[in-house]
Amino acid sequence: MKRGFFFLQAELIVLLTSALVSLQSNAHSPQSIFDKDGNRLPDDQANSSRVAWELLSFDRSPEWGSMGLLSQGSFGGGCSATYIDVGGADDAPVYVVSNGHCLMDGFPQPGEFLVDRAPARGLSFTARFYEDAGNRKIKYLVERIEYATMTGTDLALMRLRGKRVDLRSVGLNGFPIASDAPIYGEKVANVGIPQSGLWSRYLRKSECQILEVVDLLEGDWRFGGSMRNKCSVVGGSSGSSLVSLVTGKIVALINTGVDDRVRTPCQENHPCEIEKTGKTSSHPEFNYAQRVQELATCFDGQGAFRLNDPQCHLVH
Numbered sequence: 407m408k409r410g411f412f413f414l415q416a417e418l419i420v421l422l423t424s425a426l427v428s429l430q431s432n433a434h435s436p437q438s439i440f441d442k443d444g445n446r447l448p449d450d451q452a453n454s455s456r457v458a459w460e461l462l463s464f465d466r467s468p469e470w471g472s473m474g475l476l477s478q479g480s481f482g483g484g485c486s487a488t489y490i491d492v493g494g495a496d497d498a499p500v501y502v503v504s505n506g507h508c509l510m511d512g513f514p515q516p517g518e519f520l521v522d523r524a525p526a527r528g529l530s531f532t533a534r535f536y537e538d539a540g541n542r543k544i545k546y547l548v549e550r551i552e553y554a555t556m557t558g559t560d561l562a563l564m565r566l567r568g569k570r571v572d573l574r575s576v577g578l579n580g581f582p583i584a585s586d587a588p589i590y591g592e593k594v595a596n597v598g599i600p601q602s603g604l605w606s607r608y609l610r611k612s613e614c615q616i617l618e619v620v621d622l623l624e625g626d627w628r629f630g631g632s633m634r635n636k637c638s639v640v641g642g643s644s645g646s647s648l649v650s651l652v653t654g655k656i657v658a659l660i661n662t663g664v665d666d667r668v669r670t671p672c673q674e675n676h677p678c679e680i681e682k683t684g685k686t687s688s689h690p691e692f693n694y695a696q697r698v699q700e701l702a703t704c705f706d707g708q709g710a711f712r713l714n715d716p717q718c719h720l721v722h
Contacts, residue, residue: 437602438663438693439638440614446691449666452603452640459612459638462597464536471534472580473597473609476502476548476564476645478510478528483607486598486646487531487564488656489573491580494709496571500546501711502531502564503583503698504645505661506556514556516626519722521713523551531566533578535599537608544576552711556627558721559696560661562645563711570709581647584655585702588616588633588648596637596660598646612637616648616657622694623686624662624677633658634692648695658695664688 439447442458451457462470477484485508490501507513511526529548536543546566554562573580588594593615601607617634635648639660648658668676671688678686704711704718713722 437640437665438690439640440636444614444636449603452600453605457638458614459600459610461606462536462609462611464534464539464542467536467611468577470597470609470611471536471539472578473535473599473647474502474531474533475535475599476504476508476529476531478526478530483599483601483642484508484510485644486642486660488645488647489531489533489566489578489580490656491582492705492709492711494570494705494707496569496574498570498709499711500566500568500570500573501552501580502548502566503647503656503659503701504562504564505560505659505696506554506562507560507661508562508645509551509554514554516628517557518555519557520551520554521722523554525549525551525564529564531564533573535609537606544578553713553720553722555721556629558628558630559698559700560627560629561659561696561698561701563701565711581649582655583698583702584650584653584657585699587619587631587697587699588650588657590616590618592616592657593651594635594637594648594657595651596635596639596643596646596648598639598643598660600638600640600643602641604640607642610638612639613651617692620694621680622662622677623672623680625672625674628680629661629677629694629696631697632662632694633697634689635660635695636691637693639663639693656698658697660693660695663693664690666690 487504614637665675
């Protein structure tokens with residue numbers, strides 16, 4: 407989660423070369439990568455062909471172009487985010503989802519719900535973040551933080567500058583949000599932009615299954631209904647969607663896992679599962695994703711986010 411799953415931007419950029427060096431020094435090492443049999447691989451093998459993920463191509467896999475990079479400034483990485491389809495008219499707002507810890511200007515505190523806030527300066531979403539996309543990448547500024555929290559779940563909904571028709575006119579179609587929680591064993595695809603330790607930092611796809619649902623403790627934050635999984639992710643994958651291979655809908659957002667360098671369980675970047683007895687246990691053999699189904703209840707027939715509507719189940 408947080409610094410362990412998003413690639414930190416260099417604070418001072420003088421030259422391109424020095425900027426890249428700074429970004430490398432701020433990155434956290436790869437974590438939570440698996441082979442095709444679900445066995446966890448050492449962190450230093452992120453560039454190995456053994457890792458169970460695929461570097462996507464715009465020409466071969468254009469359907470994933472609505473997954474993109476959430477970043478701030480001209481250089482660096484950030485988190486992953488997804489343009490979502492909530493229906494509505496051509497002039498409906500455009501929204502992307504990511505983690506609450508991906509806002510680039512600090513983390514929401516336990517019990518804090520950010521509503522209708524200005525974004526961090528320069529926060530943007532770049533769609534079609536493929537290695538071979540070139541000038542077909544499209545960048546949109548984030549206009550508003552509609553909702554964000556790290557209480558109970560790790561979720562941020564952001565409104566982009568533009569209208570639904572603008573994205574449709576360039577061939578971008580969002581992914582719908584599932585209104586029900588996924589079932590155990592459901593096959594999903596994670597598509598995002600893992601970056602830490604990788605030579606090629608572009609859209610990758612990893613397939614896995616939804617496993618047990620557990621409650622997590624990480625630092626001062628608690629996440630209820632977290633979903634174990636073994637999709638391969640590293641820093642930069644935060645906020646990336648798990649898309650059901652059955653329904654094509656977003657069922658969860660990747661947000662955390664165990665960083666081997668953090669030796670003390672239950673601290674930031676080393677989440678613990680909370681058992682019914684209150685005892686905690688560390689499980690580095692899994693990654694975790696957070697629920698999104700409450701979000702699906704919060705849009706009206708015109709495609710606008712309505713947090714205060716009685717039908718909206720998001721806690722705020």
